[in-house]
Amino acid sequence: MERLFCDPRRCVGCRACEIACAVEHTPSKDLFVSVLNGELGPPRRRVQALGAQPYRVAIGGVVLSLGCHHCDPAPCVDACITGAMHKEDGQTVCDTDKCVGCWMCVMSCPYGAITPKVKALKCDLCPDRKDKVGRSRYACVEACPTEALFAGTFEEFQRVLAEPISAGWEGAR
Amino acid sequence: MKPRYVIIGASAAGSSAAETLRRHDPNAQITVVSDEKITYSKPLLSYYLAGKLGEEQLFFRSPDFYERYGIEKIHARAVGLRPEKSTVELSNGQKLHYDKLLLATGAAPRFPKVEGIQRDGVFGLRKLEDAQGILARLPKTKRAVVLGGGLVGLKAAAALKERGVAVTVLIDSPHALSQMLDESSARIFEKIFEQNGVAIRTRAKPVAVLGTKEKIEGVQLASGEVFPCDVIVVGKGVDPSVELLEGTRIRRDYGVLVDDYLRTSVENIYAAGDVAQARDVLRGEPWINALWPCAVEQGRVAALNMLEKKAAYRGSMRMNSVQFFGVPVISAGLAVLTPGPLGGRPGEHDETLESRPAPGIYRKIFLKDDTIVGFVLVGDVPIEAAGVLRILMERRVNVASIKEELLELGPDLGRLLPLIVENKERFVEREFQELVHTVGV
Ligand SMILES: Cc1cc2nc3c(=O)[nH]c(=O)nc-3n(C[C@H](O)[C@H](O)[C@H](O)COP(=O)(O)OP(=O)(O)OC[C@H]3O[C@@H](n4cnc5c(N)ncnc54)[C@H](O)[C@@H]3O)c2cc1C
Ligand code: SF4
Ligand code: SF4
Numbered sequence: 038m039e040r041l042f043c044d045p046r047r048c049v050g051c052r053a054c055e056i057a058c059a060v061e062h063t064p065s066k067d068l069f070v071s072v073l074n075g076e077l078g079p080p081r082r083r084v085q086a087l088g089a090q091p092y093r094v095a096i097g098g099v100v101l102s103l104g105c106h107h108c109d110p111a112p113c114v115d116a117c118i119t120g121a122m123h124k125e126d127g128q129t130v131c132d133t134d135k136c137v138g139c140w141m142c143v144m145s146c147p148y149g150a151i152t153p154k155v156k157a158l159k160c161d162l163c164p165d166r167k168d169k170v171g172r173s174r175y176a177c178v179e180a181c182p183t184e185a186l187f188a189g190t191f192e193e194f195q196r197v198l199a200e201p202i203s204a205g206w207e208g209a210r
Numbered sequence: 211m212k213p214r215y216v217i218i219g220a221s222a223a224g225s226s227a228a229e230t231l232r233r234h235d236p237n238a239q240i241t242v243v244s245d246e247k248i249t250y251s252k253p254l255l256s257y258y259l260a261g262k263l264g265e266e267q268l269f270f271r272s273p274d275f276y277e278r279y280g281i282e283k284i285h286a287r288a289v290g291l292r293p294e295k296s297t298v299e300l301s302n303g304q305k306l307h308y309d310k311l312l313l314a315t316g317a318a319p320r321f322p323k324v325e326g327i328q329r330d331g332v333f334g335l336r337k338l339e340d341a342q343g344i345l346a347r348l349p350k351t352k353r354a355v356v357l358g359g360g361l362v363g364l365k366a367a368a369a370l371k372e373r374g375v376a377v378t379v380l381i382d383s384p385h386a387l388s389q390m391l392d393e394s395s396a397r398i399f400e401k402i403f404e405q406n407g408v409a410i411r412t413r414a415k416p417v418a419v420l421g422t423k424e425k426i427e428g429v430q431l432a433s434g435e436v437f438p439c440d441v442i443v444v445g446k447g448v449d450p451s452v453e454l455l456e457g458t459r460i461r462r463d464y465g466v467l468v469d470d471y472l473r474t475s476v477e478n479i480y481a482a483g484d485v486a487q488a489r490d491v492l493r494g495e496p497w498i499n500a501l502w503p504c505a506v507e508q509g510r511v512a513a514l515n516m517l518e519k520k521a522a523y524r525g526s527m528r529m530n531s532v533q534f535f536g537v538p539v540i541s542a543g544l545a546v547l548t549p550g551p552l553g554g555r556p557g558e559h560d561e562t563l564e565s566r567p568a569p570g571i572y573r574k575i576f577l578k579d580d581t582i583v584g585f586v587l588v589g590d591v592p593i594e595a596a597g598v599l600r601i602l603m604e605r606r607v608n609v610a611s612i613k614e615e616l617l618e619l620g621p622d623l624g625r626l627l628p629l630i631v632e633n634k635e636r637f638v639e640r641e642f643q644e645l646v647h648t649v650g651v
Binding site (some may be wrong): 042044045046077083084085086098099101102103106108109110112115116117118119120137138139140143144145146147148150151152153191194195198 | 215227233251253254257263266267269270271427502503506507510529531532533538540542590593594596597598600603620621622623624625627638640641644647648649
């Protein structure tokens, strides 16, 4: 199954993915309209700096954009008392109509990938973009200016990680 | 010949097991026996009681789940078990042969031994029919008494309050939610209940339910004080439903004892959910953590072992998430509990971190030897961090290097990645391994 990964060598921590994600999950799907109408919710992925100070140096100042890993089996699905959180073709999806906001899933997700905001909000792999292809398939991937975000299987991502990145990217960081 | 799997109980554990069996064995003969007609979510009963959800919204699996998965469902009670013959007898006279049997019979409310407790108008809150019974009485109910200040008792109290009933909660212990919160955290919630018009009385020991056979009139305390009421809800914990073990050699303690493969002491018989006493990662001894997520996971793990796909159960731990009158709280770990018969143990922690940056926001973390052993998070902002704190606690990671940040920690796995990299042998899940690999490049 296709999932989203972030190449830490390319991520510059610009948070374009966060904004794109928040905008994608508004009725208008337009940054300006959604800000004007107050539609903007929390992003479902977050850019995170690795570790406290001593580590940041040790790991080399890594930032990374993280979201739901679509675990299998998924602890959030086990925990859900309504059946709202469920698996669908390998993806972990929340049916927000069913969700009662009990936050059992929030407690259970080891990756902090669920935001409790009336309903359980998490990466839903952009269902409204199902007909798009390539980098436009996912809002965050499309928005990433350094192509750090990658959609595919982990095996495919590993091949990306195995390739050296061009000197230009090193400079960007 | 196709193996025959029989599951007793069709709730969280039973349905999860049935689904797993079918997923892995399209040809297996699977029979689920339940004395309840439909499979619904018990934790949603308080939402139903409050009028927030209708009966048709209580399903956590589609109503045609069993048909769709080709699972035979029998509406009857299992009344006898003969392991030497591999048979189960049902209340409808049927006798089922099994190759593998799963006990997923859950638990039932514990009623205090109080005079008059069997009177009409006294309810538990465990089954749909309990909630329906309470609702049927509502038109004639002005006042209610809830016996017990645990999770279910308080959920019932809040639900009845939302229905416009005057509610008093009588609690034996010194504070409410004693199986979920420490005293100072519990006081926050006692206050929230009082502010919302629910009276809470702690150290209140009921001795009698007053009234006639048909109509209850009130609850009397040891002190002689009487609380008049029209309905009583008992929320004083549950006991595992182990009746089927009667006359068998299946080992039990409080619940059915199971090993790390969720096998009972008798061949081909497994147990999962609220009835099963399985590994507890924090206690280091078998325990029942009567929780929905544990029941679902145990159901799946038991099924994998019934299929002979050796799957070890990692173990459960106490944790819970609830909301009362819109205020969310998540608590986990043993250190939170006051030492005593309810399961708290002395010496569980040697340090506590606490912050209350604004009204309605509260965070408390318990440590022992720089390892998280419990936490309480109150309010929208702090609870986001529950998942990452919980995994650090479950995997017993030394958090000395991020101790200063713990009280401010958001849902930031990134913050923890160095700890995960350092302890990668404890984070065996595919997703963690992928992350470790990714940051390692
Ligand atoms: C009001 C309420 C609120 C709750 N809130 C939470 C919460 O917030 N978080 C949480 O984690 N947990 C919560 N729980 C607990 C949770 O519901 C249980 O942990 C879970 O239901 C356990 O599932 P189970 O399948 O093991 O057993 P059960 O759900 O008890 O199901 C067992 C089933 O087996 C049937 N059965 C028993 N014996 C027989 C027999 N001999 N023959 C045939 N059928 C039989 C029973 O009728 C029942 O249908 C709550 C429970 C209640 C009642
Ligand atoms: S929300 Fe969390 S637990 Fe659920 S699938 Fe995503 S990463 Fe896994
Ligand atoms: S918050 Fe919603 S999705 Fe999460 S466990 Fe509760 S009902 Fe399920």
